[in-house]
Amino acid sequence: MAGTDSRREPQLGGPAIVLVEPQLGENIGSAARAMLNGGLTDLRLVRPREPWPNAKARAAASGADLVIDGARLFERTRDAVADLRHLYATTARPRDMVKPVATPRQAVAEMHRGFPDGVGCGVLFGPERTGLSNDDLALATAVISVPLNPRACSLNLAHAVLLVSYEWFQAAAAGFPPPLSFDRGSPPATREELFNLLVHLEEQLDDAGFLHPPEKRPIMLRNLRNIFTRAGLTDQEVRTLHGVVTALSGRRKGQRGSS
Amino acid sequence: MAGTDSRREPQLGGPAIVLVEPQLGENIGSAARAMLNGGLTDLRLVRPREPWPNAKARAAASGADLVIDGARLFERTRDAVADLRHLYATTARPRDMVKPVATPRQAVAEMHRGFPDGVGCGVLFGPERTGLSNDDLALATAVISVPLNPRACSLNLAHAVLLVSYEWFQAAAAGFPPPLSFDRGSPPATREELFNLLVHLEEQLDDAGFLHPPEKRPIMLRNLRNIFTRAGLTDQEVRTLHGVVTALSGRRKGQRGSS
Numbered sequence: 001m002a003g004t005d006s007r008r009e010p011q012l013g014g015p016a017i018v019l020v021e022p023q024l025g026e027n028i029g030s031a032a033r034a035m036l037n038g039g040l041t042d043l044r045l046v047r048p049r050e051p052w053p054n055a056k057a058r059a060a061a062s063g064a065d066l067v068i069d070g071a072r073l074f075e076r077t078r079d080a081v082a083d084l085r086h087l088y089a090t091t092a093r094p095r096d097m098v099k100p101v102a103t104p105r106q107a108v109a110e111m112h113r114g115f116p117d118g119v120g121c122g123v124l125f126g127p128e129r130t131g132l133s134n135d136d137l138a139l140a141t142a143v144i145s146v147p148l149n150p151r152a153c154s155l156n157l158a159h160a161v162l163l164v165s166y167e168w169f170q171a172a173a174a175g176f177p178p179p180l181s182f183d184r185g186s187p188p189a190t191r192e193e194l195f196n197l198l199v200h201l202e203e204q205l206d207d208a209g210f211l212h213p214p215e216k217r218p219i220m221l222r223n224l225r226n227i228f229t230r231a232g233l234t235d236q237e238v239r240t241l242h243g244v245v246t247a248l249s250g251r252r253k254g255q256r257g258s259s
Numbered sequence: 260m261a262g263t264d265s266r267r268e269p270q271l272g273g274p275a276i277v278l279v280e281p282q283l284g285e286n287i288g289s290a291a292r293a294m295l296n297g298g299l300t301d302l303r304l305v306r307p308r309e310p311w312p313n314a315k316a317r318a319a320a321s322g323a324d325l326v327i328d329g330a331r332l333f334e335r336t337r338d339a340v341a342d343l344r345h346l347y348a349t350t351a352r353p354r355d356m357v358k359p360v361a362t363p364r365q366a367v368a369e370m371h372r373g374f375p376d377g378v379g380c381g382v383l384f385g386p387e388r389t390g391l392s393n394d395d396l397a398l399a400t401a402v403i404s405v406p407l408n409p410r411a412c413s414l415n416l417a418h419a420v421l422l423v424s425y426e427w428f429q430a431a432a433a434g435f436p437p438p439l440s441f442d443r444g445s446p447p448a449t450r451e452e453l454f455n456l457l458v459h460l461e462e463q464l465d466d467a468g469f470l471h472p473p474e475k476r477p478i479m480l481r482n483l484r485n486i487f488t489r490a491g492l493t494d495q496e497v498r499t500l501h502g503v504v505t506a507l508s509g510r511r512k513g514q515r516g517s518s
Contacts, residue, residue: 012408034418036411064411105429147432148425149271152295152323159293162418163425166407170364173406 014118014168015111016042017161018080020136021127023049029060030158031125032067038165039172043071044080044122077124077136082192085120086111086232089132089140090160097134097226100142104167107144112171114188123164128157138225139191141232189238191229197238197245198225204249271325273377273427274370275301276420277339279395280386282308288319289417290384291326297424298431302330303339303381336383336395341451344379345370345491348391348399349419356393356485359401363426366403371430373447382423387416397484398450400491445495450488452497457484459501463508 017035022028022045032043045052052073061068074080081087088107089099102110111121124140126132137143146155146163155163189197202211202221211217233241276294281287281304291302304311311332320327333339340346347366348358361369370380383399385391396402405414405422414422448456461470461480470476492500 012410030415033411033415037407037414037418039408062413062415103429146425148296148428149298151271152292154321155296156289156292156321159296159418159421162421166405166422169407170362 012039012041014038014040014042014121014165014172015115016044016081016084016122017164018044018046018077018122018124019048019157019161020046020077020080020124020132021049022125022157023128025050025054025056026060027128027157028054028071029057029062029064029068031161032057032061032071033064034158034162035165036061036064036067037162038167038169040118040165040168041067041070042119042122043067044074045071046074046077046080048073078139078191078195081122081124081139082190082195083120084122084191085188086114087122087124087140087191087229088142088144089124089126089137090144090146090164091126091132091137097137097222099137099140099226099230101145102142103147104144104163105171107142108164108167108171110142111168118168120187120190125157125160134222138222139229141230187235189233189235193235193238194229194233197233197241198228200242201228201245204245207249271298271300273297273299273301273380273424273431274374275303275340275343275381276423277303277305277336277381277383278307278416278420279305279336279339279383279391280308281384281416282387284309284313284315285319286387286416287313287330288316288321288323288327290420291316291320291330292323293417293421294424295323295326296421297426297428299377299424299427300326300329301378301381302326303333304330305333305336305339307332337398337450337454340381340383340398341449341454342379343381343450344447345373346381346383346399346450346488347401347403348383348385348396349403349405349423350385350391350396356396356481358396358399358485358489360404361401363403363405363422364430366401367423367426367430369401370427377427379446379449384416384419393481397481398488400489445493448492448494448497452494453488453492456492456497456500456504457487460487460504463504466508 017031017040019028019031028045028048035041035043048054058065058068088102111118115121123144124132124136126136144164146160148155201224205211211220276290276299278287278290287304287307294300294302307313311330317324317327347361370377374380382403383391383395385395403423405419407414460483464470470479
């Protein structure tokens with residue numbers, strides 16, 4: 001079966017699809033085909049289990065060579081998403097992390113409002129069996145969760161990718177409402193700008209002895225990262241917060257010096 | 260990845276999924292899983308290429324045993340759809356047959372308007388490579404076509420099934436508008452009632468020498484079938500048309516007798 005030729009032909013490109021530790025080449029290929037069905041082309045792979053390039057992936061892609069050939073490989077999830085300004089994580093299990101949750105249809109509308117061509121947005125998908133780690137989940141601005149039969153809500157990886165790319169195309173073909181402008185004169189920060197802010201903050205907190213005891217440090221850091229990643233900060237706001245951290249740390253050092 | 264537990268739990272069941280000559284057990288299993296994700300359970304197989312039951316289908320179904328165990332096998336498509344009152348065919352290629360066309364989202368809304376729990380509705384899917392034959396297509400009331408990237412609009416069989424079952428669940432979970440009542444006091448005819456009418460009509464047309472020359476008979480019949488299958492006839496209307504055919508034939512015989 002196949003779909004209709006749409007009269008309106010949305011631009012190829014769209015949000016990035018980031019597969020973290022995909023286990024099977026077939027699943028990557030099938031996801032690539034599903035992406036291209038919806039007009040998505042930016043595929044990023046983080047530590048795929050099988051070697052890449054992968055013949056089984058290409059066969060399963062059934063002609064979506066454009067996506068397979070353009071796929072980029074990364075060692076760390078944070079490098080794979082560094083340039084993105086709005087990032088969703090796909091997950092089902094509730095985690096003890098506060099994040100906005102959207103359906104695929106809502107997420108696509110949100111992405112398109114901020115980024116008409118989807119560039120700068122991305123969606124993270126975890127390994128087939130285990131899903132995303134909490135650390136990868138903490139990188140995301142928000143979570144996508146698909147309303148499904150609660151007695152059978154586990155989706156095959158390529159099927160999950162298909163639902164996002166299908167919804168992207170439905171909305172793109174139907175014509176979105178005009179995108180919101182970022183009236184603060186600054187686009188949302190890239191993940192990299194955000195990481196740099198977090199590193200700055202963490203260094204200062206370490207220096208201040210805030211991140212104690214050591215066994216609690218990882219979870220304290222993850223919770224902090226989560227607060228700032230989901231805040232939807234702009235470039236300008238990130239610069240402001242760097243200033244805040246610097247100012248607070250300087251004051252602390254001054255106080256120490258005078259004590 | 261997996262979906263959220265929806266607060267509203269729609270009834271399992273829904274429209275029938277009819278796979279005509281599916282080639283691979285894996286694809287049947289993957290389609291069964293996709294069905295159950297959307298709460299669909301009525302799977303019908305017409306001449307699957309591999310023997311049934313099929314271990315690869317069960318493995319690919321990842322726990323959707325309910326669907327696999329309940330699957331019914333048919334030799335002919337028309338037997339597989341005999342009890343259905345509203346039937347869609349999935350196809351991409353334009354055919355020289357006049358049928359209403361709906362997207363999956365529109366089709367789901369239409370099905371739910373007439374049949375709140377989906378029972379009595381069905382969707383036909385053709386073989387992986389070739390799609391539905393024109394004769395199978397002629398059995399359907401309408402066609403489903405998925406708006407997709409025109410440069411890559413060929414969907415994997417299980418992906419096509421997923422999009423229908425996903426849309427069914429989205430609409431069911433969101434709550435449909437109240438269904439229309441059939442105010443003519445009669446539900447849409449089953450495919451079987453329709454076949455019987457067509458057989459009656461065809462017999463009379465053969466008798467009248469209308470279906471000539473013989474080499475054109477198949478296409479003339481298909482065109483006639485298509486007119487009546489897409490008309491959305493009720494039980495009552497089918498009975499009326501039987502009467503019309505009988506009356507016309509009787510008059511013809513009468514004229515002959517008197518000539």
